[in-house]
Each structure stands twice: as structure tokens, then as C-alpha cells.
Amino acid sequence: MFRPSAVFIFLVACAVLAATRAAWAGPVTITIESWRNDDITIWQHTIIPAFEKTHPDITVKFAPTAPTEYNAALNAKLAAGTAGDLITCRPFDASLQLYEAHRLVALSDLRGMNDFTPAARTAWTTDDGRTTFCVPLAAVIHGFIYNKDAFDKLGLKPPATVAQFFAVLAKLKADGTYIPLAMGTKDGWETASMGYENIGPTYYHGEDGRLALLRGKERLTDPEWVEPFAELAKWRPYLGDGFEAQSYADSQNLFTLGRAAIYPAGSWEISGFRKEAAFALAAFPPPVQKAGDTCYISDHPDLALGLNAKSPHPAQARVFLEWVASPVFAGLYSNALPGFFTLQKTPVALNDPLAREFASWRGRCKSTIRPTYQILSRGTPNLENAFWVEGSNVINGTDTPAAAAAKLQAGLERWYHPAK
Amino acid sequence: MTPSAAPRRRPRLHIAVFLAPAVIVYTAVMIVPLAETLRLSFFAGGPTHPAFAGLTNFRLLFLDDRWAPQFWNALRNNVYFFVIQMLQNPIGIALAALLALPRLRGGAFYRTAIFVPTLLSFVIVGFGWKLILSPLWGVAPTLLKLVGLGALFAPYLGRESSALTTLACISVWQYVGVPMMLCYAALISIPDEIIDAAEVDGVVGIEQFFRVKLPLIWPTIGMISILTFVGNFNAFDLVYVTQGALAGPNYSTDIFGTFLYRTFFGYQLQLGDPNMGATIATLMFLIILAGVCLYLFAVQRRISRYQF
Numbered sequence: 001m002f003r004p005s006a007v008f009i010f011l012v013a014c015a016v017l018a019a020t021r022a023a024w025a026g027p028v029t030i031t032i033e034s035w036r037n038d039d040i041t042i043w044q045h046t047i048i049p050a051f052e053k054t055h056p057d058i059t060v061k062f063a064p065t066a067p068t069e070y071n072a073a074l075n076a077k078l079a080a081g082t083a084g085d086l087i088t089c090r091p092f093d094a095s096l097q098l099y100e101a102h103r104l105v106a107l108s109d110l111r112g113m114n115d116f117t118p119a120a121r122t123a124w125t126t127d128d129g130r131t132t133f134c135v136p137l138a139a140v141i142h143g144f145i146y147n148k149d150a151f152d153k154l155g156l157k158p159p160a161t162v163a164q165f166f167a168v169l170a171k172l173k174a175d176g177t178y179i180p181l182a183m184g185t186k187d188g189w190e191t192a193s194m195g196y197e198n199i200g201p202t203y204y205h206g207e208d209g210r211l212a213l214l215r216g217k218e219r220l221t222d223p224e225w226v227e228p229f230a231e232l233a234k235w236r237p238y239l240g241d242g243f244e245a246q247s248y249a250d251s252q253n254l255f256t257l258g259r260a261a262i263y264p265a266g267s268w269e270i271s272g273f274r275k276e277a278a279f280a281l282a283a284f285p286p287p288v289q290k291a292g293d294t295c296y297i298s299d300h301p302d303l304a305l306g307l308n309a310k311s312p313h314p315a316q317a318r319v320f321l322e323w324v325a326s327p328v329f330a331g332l333y334s335n336a337l338p339g340f341f342t343l344q345k346t347p348v349a350l351n352d353p354l355a356r357e358f359a360s361w362r363g364r365c366k367s368t369i370r371p372t373y374q375i376l377s378r379g380t381p382n383l384e385n386a387f388w389v390e391g392s393n394v395i396n397g398t399d400t401p402a403a404a405a406a407k408l409q410a411g412l413e414r415w416y417h418p419a420k
Numbered sequence: 421m422t423p424s425a426a427p428r429r430r431p432r433l434h435i436a437v438f439l440a441p442a443v444i445v446y447t448a449v450m451i452v453p454l455a456e457t458l459r460l461s462f463f464a465g466g467p468t469h470p471a472f473a474g475l476t477n478f479r480l481l482f483l484d485d486r487w488a489p490q491f492w493n494a495l496r497n498n499v500y501f502f503v504i505q506m507l508q509n510p511i512g513i514a515l516a517a518l519l520a521l522p523r524l525r526g527g528a529f530y531r532t533a534i535f536v537p538t539l540l541s542f543v544i545v546g547f548g549w550k551l552i553l554s555p556l557w558g559v560a561p562t563l564l565k566l567v568g569l570g571a572l573f574a575p576y577l578g579r580e581s582s583a584l585t586t587l588a589c590i591s592v593w594q595y596v597g598v599p600m601m602l603c604y605a606a607l608i609s610i611p612d613e614i615i616d617a618a619e620v621d622g623v624v625g626i627e628q629f630f631r632v633k634l635p636l637i638w639p640t641i642g643m644i645s646i647l648t649f650v651g652n653f654n655a656f657d658l659v660y661v662t663q664g665a666l667a668g669p670n671y672s673t674d675i676f677g678t679f680l681y682r683t684f685f686g687y688q689l690q691l692g693d694p695n696m697g698a699t700i701a702t703l704m705f706l707i708i709l710a711g712v713c714l715y716l717f718a719v720q721r722r723i724s725r726y727q728f
Binding site for chain 1 (some may be wrong): 468485486550553554555556557574575576577578579580663664666668669670671682685686687688689690691692693727
């Protein structure tokens with residue numbers, strides 16, 4: 001027979017007391033789900049204390065999971081009703097799907113939402129453009145980070161045009177001290193993101209090309225979409241030995257160890273490179289075709305924060321989101337995480353010179369987002385994955401640029417039929 | 421008095437009672453999920469809008485040009501992986517035969533050294549070999565250069581022509597300890613009388629191995645082969661760790677495990693499709709079932725067993 005011991009009774013009493021206490025007193029705790037486990041110290045030591053200082057009645061907990069597990073873990077938690085109050089939103093479809101399944105709440109009426117540009121909100125807005133369901137946190141910008149010491153030693157200047165870019169690469173190769181370009185084709189992610197989506201906008205003219213593709217007015221087999229592939233194929237001789245088996249982490253290490261001179265990059269690398277690299281870092285935007293051409297950069301919305309529809313503390317969560325939409329947060333976040341740029345209209349003063357360099361391109365170049373992210377990766381076969389595979393195939397020489405483009409277009413046409 | 425008056429059979433409840441724990445646990449963790457997977461494969465529309473779809477998913481997988489090439493590619497790769505993996509049997513048997521030699525020095529050391537990789541986590545094996553074979557930091561290019569074979573080195577894991585073979589060889593390296601140990605155990609359990617009798621008859625050396633010992637360990641080899649077959653078509657870990665879920669380069673190392681993972685859970689921008697994922701899982705189940713049945717009915721019955 002079960003006979004409760006004194007200790008057991010004491011424990012139950014404590015639990016009951018604790019539960020009732022929590023119900024009527026003390027600060028409310030709201031939890032943030034995120035895949036940015038790299039940023040946990042920044043949230044815990046910089047961002048959350050700043051918020052809690054002005055809002056003593058709310059405690060915030062940052063609970064990240066590993067990036068590769070995030071989507072699956074989040075879906076499982078949402079289905080079980082155990083997810084945190086605030087959900088870090090992936091851009092486009094993954095979050096749209098959550099909103100449509102009533103997992104996320106519409107936030108169009110949130111105070112501060114109008115301080116974001118409509119372009120910044122695209123990534124977390126319904127297809128009809130009416131409802132925004134996540135507060136944009138940050139965008140990342142593509143470009144090339146280079147070893148400034150190496151450039152100075154060899155008397156090289158950051159290239160502005162494609163011709164100059166290849167001239168620089170040729171000189172680096174002739175010198176032989178440095179691997180000209182730190183990029184591998186093994187993971188595919190590099191060839192697509194740091195390769196195609198980095199230099200591509202220059203050829204297909206950024207948003208113009210992207211929207212034309214979305215409306216069915218341009219095709220991936222058109223010259224402006226094939227040319228970036230042709231350009232990538234020409235990178236091949238300037239990559240390191242055995243680049244076919246070089247992974248993303250290998251490329252990062254090659255560059256930060258000072259063995260490679262140029263790293264096709266995204267701005268999210270800045271804080272990591274600052275820590276690892278023992279040489280001066282600088283950056284240049286994707287080179288233009290002819291001197292005087294408009295430059296285009298991929299300025300891609302990457303992170304946002306949404307409100308879990310089943311949150312037990314929606315009011316407090318909204319208070320936090322309003323704070324996230326304020327310039328105070330933008331300044332804190334952009335400086336704590338150099339390379340993650342706020343999407344607010346008001347510019348933020350950045351302390352990191354490399355981050356400032358990246359951000360300065362917004363002023364003189366036209367911004368666009370990665371072409372495969374909005375709508376076009378919704379069907380089967382998945383266009384983004386295909387870009388990873390074909391980007392690597394082109395550099396490996398498995399496919400010609402034209403063949404790769406033809407495969408991508410054929411895959412897209414299997415399910416995407418824009419109104420013409 | 422008639423003998424038939426005695427109680428003939430009492431309900432043997434204890435059988436059910438003793439079976440219950442195993443049956444309940446097995447049903448909960450194996451049979452129910454399997455049935456659910458089979459059910460999912462006949463539906464479409466994901467968890468939010470399930471709709472009965474009959475055999476549509478299977479038709480898509482076999483015939484549709486979005487799915488079929490990937491499916492056949494995964495099947496081909498899996499079969500190839502299995503064929504290479506079967507190399508572990510002759511190697512394992514040879515090692516076992518060597519270890520079973522009566523006058524071998526340091527047998528315990530070799531046995532342990534060859535078996536240890538089997539105990540390692542696939543993550544360690546995958547990352548370890550990735551590093552060894554890395555053209556940038558790996559020890560393989562240096563070692564090959566030391567013996568004058570530097571020209572043989574290539575980024576094996578990055579080439580379409582060699583990636584899958586390399587992975588299969590890594591897998592052989594990892595698991596060769598299993599056939600070795602089992603065959604070794606079978607070999608040393610052969611009674612000395614049989615060996616003595618063979619020697620009296622003049623059957624010695626290699627001939628003795630092929631004519632006396634090998635027939636006695638065939639049942640063990642058969643069992644290892646079928647375990648390898650099942651393990652192979654369920655394989656996922658090594659490819660995922662070394663090549664990622666896209667099983668590059670150009671899907672050349674894509675096997676059912678990675679194909680299922682990408683489809684079911686999604687990858688990057690690709691959203692998960694539980695129904696197509698379940699369809700692939702169902703086919704994996706059927707392929708393994710067919711293989712095991714073929715083995716049980718066609719092979720196992722022909723293997724003669726000897727009682728000592």
C-alpha cells in the first residue's frame with residue numbers, strides 16, 4: 001500500500017505553494033526559441049539585461065537549439081504545446097507555414113512595425129502583403145572579405161570590376177603565397193550562397209531580375225541568370241587544392257589561418273573572423289561588370305521574432321516585441337553582433353569598421369534578397385537545394401553553366417506556373 | 421473410473437502473462453509506428469489536411485520525373501554500397517581464420533584492435549575519416565607522399581566517381597570486426613576431434629579450411645550477411661555525418677536513409693513532406709522484407725547445419 005512519507009508531503013506542499021505563488025506574484029518569464037546558439041552570451045549578458053532593467057515585471061529566457069535541429073524541434077514543440085512564448089522566425093515559407101497553421105499571431109498592428117521598410121517585412125508577410133507575423137530582427141549582406149595584410153604585401157587593391165577581380169586572383173596565384181579564393185564545393189551551401197547569390201544580382205540586376213523571375217517574365221536559362229554560373233566556373237583555378245572535398249568550416253579556417261587571401265563571404269562571418277584572424281580584415285562588394293555600372297548586393301532578411309499563438313503571456317511577449325522594434329534594441333543588437341544589420345528605417349551607428357563597410361554598400365548599391373527564398377522554393381524539386389547541387393556541379397566541371405541552368409529551369413517549371 | 425475424467429487442459433494464463441511485457445513494449449515501439457508509417461504513405465496533404473490518396477504517392481515515387489530519378493539513384497547507390505560492404509565478409513573470415521591459428525602471437529591485441537572501430541560512434545568515425553582524407557589538413561596526402569604515392573591522392577570524398585566507394589570502404593573498415601568476431605567464435609568452437617579426423621585423413625592447411633572449417637561456419641556467415649543487408653538499407657549516419665543531408669557531390673552518395681531524411685524532415689528551404697517520407701520508408705521496409713524473405717526461404721534452408 002502507498003503510504004506517503006513526511007518528506008513526500010513536504011515536497012507536495014512546497015510544489016503547491018510554489019505554483020500558487022507563481023500565479024499571483026513575481027515577474028512573468030517569457031521564453032525565446034531560437035537557432036542562434038552562437039549568440040547565447042550576447043542575449044544573456046547584453047540584450048536581456050537591458051530589457052529587464054526597464055521592465056522589472058518581465059523575465060526573459062533565451063533558449064536556443066542547434067541550427068540544424070531547430071525547424072524539426074520547433075515543430076514538435078509547437079505541436080505538443082510546449083514551445084516558448086517567442087519564436088525566432090526563419091525567413092519566408094517556414095514561418096509562413098507556421099502562421100497559416102495558426103501557430104503564430106498576426107503582428108501588423110504592433111507598435112513600431114511601421115518603422116521597418118516594406119522590403120524588410122516581405123520575408124515575414126503573407127503573399128497578399130497584408131499581414132506581417134514576425135518582427136524583423138536582422139539582415140545579412142554578401143560580399144568578399146579579404147586579408148588586408150596580404151593585399152598590402154602584394155600591392156593589390158580591392159577590385160571594383162570583374163576584370164580587376166580576376167586580375168587580382170591571377171596575381172595572387174602567380175605569387176603563390178596565398179590560396180586566392182577560400183571556397184569549397186563540398187557542402188553546396190558555399191557555392192550557392194557565397195557564390196551565386198553573392199555575385200548573381202550584378203548580372204540579373206537585383207530586384208528587377210528576381211521579380212521578373214517570380215512573375216515568369218525571365219527564366220533561369222536567360223543569359224543574365226546563366227552568366228553568374230559561367231563566372232563561378234572561372235573561379236575553379238583559383239580555389240585551393242582538393243576544393244571538391246573542402247567544407248564550409250574548412251574554408252573559414254583556411255581564411256582565418258591566413259592561408260587564403262579572399263573569402264566570398266556573408267556579413268555574419270564578421271564576429272567569428274574578428275576572434276580568429278590575426279591579420280587586418282577588409283571587404284569589397286561583388287565587382288561590377290563594367291566600371292560605372294550600378295552595383296547590386298544581396299541584403300537578405302534572415303531573422304525575425306514572432307509570437308506563439310499558445311503563449312500563456314501574450315501581453316508581456318508583445319511588450320518585449322515592441323521593445324525589439326525600437327531603435328534602442330536595434331543599436332544594441334547590431335553592435336553586439338556585428339554583421340547582423342537591423343532592418344529598421346532609422347540608421348544605427350556601428351562600431352565595427354568591417355560591419356560599417358558592409359553597411360555602407362546599402363547606400364551606394366541596390367539591395368536585393370536571395371532569389372530562391374520567396375515562393376520559388378515552395379515546390380518539389382526544391383529550387384534552393386538544386387542551386388546548391390548545381391552550383392557545385394558547375395565549379396567541379398560536372399555540368400556546364402548552360403546545362404545547370406537548364407536543369408534548374410526544368411525543375412522550377414515542374415510546379416511553378418506564374419500568371420503570364 | 422475412467423481416465424478421461426481427469427482435467428485435460430487448464431487455461432494456460434501464465435503464457436500470456438509472461439509474454440505480455442515483451443508484446444506490449446514491442447507493439448508500442450515497433451508495430452504501432454510501423455503501421456502508422458504504412459498508413460501515412462497512403463495519404464497526402466501532410467498532418468494538417470490529410471486526405472486518402474491510394475497509391476498516388478507510390479506512383480509519384482516510381483514514375484514521376486521529380487521523384488523517380490532520386491528514388492532509383494538512392495536504390496542504385498544503396499545496392500552498390502551493399503555490394504562493397506559485403507567485402508567485409510571475406511576479409512572478416514580471413515582475419516578470423518588467421519586469429520584462430522593456434523600459434524599466433526599477439527592474437528588478443530589484433531582482435532581488439534580490429535574490433536574497436538565497431539564500438540566507436542559513427543560520428544567519430546565519420547569526422548575522423550573526413551579529417552584523415554581532407555586535402556587541407558588530412559594525414560592521408562602526407563602519408564601517401566612519404567611512400568612516393570602522392571599522385572594517388574585525390575579529394576576522394578568530393579569526387580562523384582569516388583565518394584560512394586570511399587564511404588563504403590570506411591564502413592567496411594568500421595564493421596569488419598563483426599564478421600571477424602562471429603566467425604572467430606564459430607571457428608574456435610569447432611571440436612578438435614573433427615580437426616584431428618581431418619588430419620588423419622590427410623586434409624591439412626588451406627584445404628582443411630575450405631573443406632572442413634568453412635562449411636561449418638556457413639550458417640554464421642549467412643546470418644552476418646543478412647544483418648549487413650538490413651543494416652545497409654537502413655544506413656544513414658555515415659553519409660549524413662560526412663556528406664550532409666544533400667549527400668553530395670551531385671547526390672552521388674544519396675542512399676535511402678538520406679533521401680528519406682530530406683523528404684520527411686525537409687532540408688534548408690525544403691519543407692518536410694511526411695507522406696512522401698512515409699512512402700519512402702514503406703518501400704525501404706518492403707525491400708528489406710523481400711531481402712530477408714529471399715534469404716530465409718532460398719538460402720537459409722539450403723545451408724546444412726552440423727551438430728557436434
